[in-house]
Amino acid sequence: MKILSIQSSVAYGHAGNSSAVFPLQRLGHEVWPVYTVHFSNHTGYGQWKGVVFEPSTVADVISGIEERGVLPECDAVLSGYQGASAIGEVILDAVARVKDANPRAVYCADPVMGDVGRGFFVQPGIPEFIRDRVVPAADIVTPNQFELEFLTGSEIHSVADLLGAAQQLRSKGPETVLVTSVQTDETPADSVQMAVVTGKGAWSVTTPLLPLYVSGGGDATAAIFLAHVLSDGAAVALGRTADSVFSIIEATHEAGTRELQLVGAQEAIAHPRDRFEVTRLG
Template sequence: MKILSIQSSVAYGHAGNSSAVFPLQRLGHEVWPVYTVHFSNHTGYGQWKGVVFEPSTVADVISGIEERGVLPECDAVLSGYQGAEAIGEVILDAVARVKEANPKAIYCADPVMGDVGRGFFVQPGIPEFMRDRVVPAADIITPNQFELEFLTGSEVHSVADLVAAANTLRDKGPRTILVTSVQTDETPADSVQMAVVSDEGAWLVTTPLLPLYVTGGGDATAAIFLAHVLTDGPAEALAKTADSVFGIVERTHEAGTRELQLVGAQEAIAHPSGRFTVAELT
């Protein structure tokens, strides 16, 4: 499969495309990365150097790809954090171009906006842009629980609430919803969950919650899920994604670092062990 991934990048560590590209490649997919920024490191350090590319520059790169005549070969577009609405418009234009060239292509959007405990960490207007423009254009959406609640105007306290909210989001356009960082009143202690809701059904998987916070985890999760859902059913894609993501976080925890150990955990990416059971939801 060939995937156009439009995201940020960092030289040191893993975030944006620097977190998404390697897992996609390790799973056998060809990636065309387009960078919206190129920083020395992710902004969680408080200090960084680099450049934010003008929307026109990002659009020029995409146009250059289009001029090679390869958009009909593109199977999917992947996007994540969008620093400004102007970049979002460039991404949506790219999605439209790809879909015009290949109507079977899909758009997977990770609606990065915020998280429980942190609230929103994007510019004003971006959450509404995600809700009103990105969601209707997407085929797959990968929000965390906080983002799901915002996008649907609902509160998630139970698995039933989770499925209902995902279906509300599906009514807005996307057919497949992957919800990450799920912790409802029913989630077992010291655990975190991930769920997928699609036309085929709904499934939930539970993994241990390790005591660390990493940047770029959501970017890797969206990429890994997209890689699998392009070739497998949603339930199998969920199982493999949960296994690989836990393997990455586990390796990162063992290393005692704040940067994802993607290379060190590459076998967990390429060959998920099947250690977590996916439960079908009614």
């Protein structure tokens, strides 16, 4: 596949495109990265240097790609943290251009807004922009449980709640909903789950919960899932994504670092071992 990935970037460590591009390449896909910011490191450190690109600059880069006449070859657009609604408008315009050039292309949106325990960490208005503009334009969305609850106005306590919220989100436009960081009343202790819901069914997978928080994990998850789902289908993609992402987190924990060990876990990205059982829901 050829994937236009519009995200942030960091020089040190892994977040945004600096987390998404390598896994996609390791899985054999060509990536056209467009940067919305370029920072020294991710903002979780509390200090960073760098620049936030003007929306017009991001749009110019996309226009330059379009002028090469290659948008008909683009199979997918991937986006993550958007920073400001003006950047979001540029991304949606890019999606429209790609789909006009290649109607078979898909848009995978990671609706980055917040997380349990942290709340929202984006600018005011961004959650509503994602809910009202981004989600209806997307074919695939990859919210965590906190984000899914906001996008649907639901509280998720059970698997039934989770499925209901995912189907509600699907009714707004996306065909496929991947929910990450799932912990319901039915999730086994010391575990975390992912679930995928499509028009063909719903599936979940459970992995051990390791005691660390890392930036860029969601970016890598969305990229790896996108790489698999278009060729392998949702259930297979879920299992392979869970295996690769757990391997990355496991390697990061063993290294005692706060930066994702993408390079160290690259074999698990390229050749997931399907260690975790995928269970059909509902």
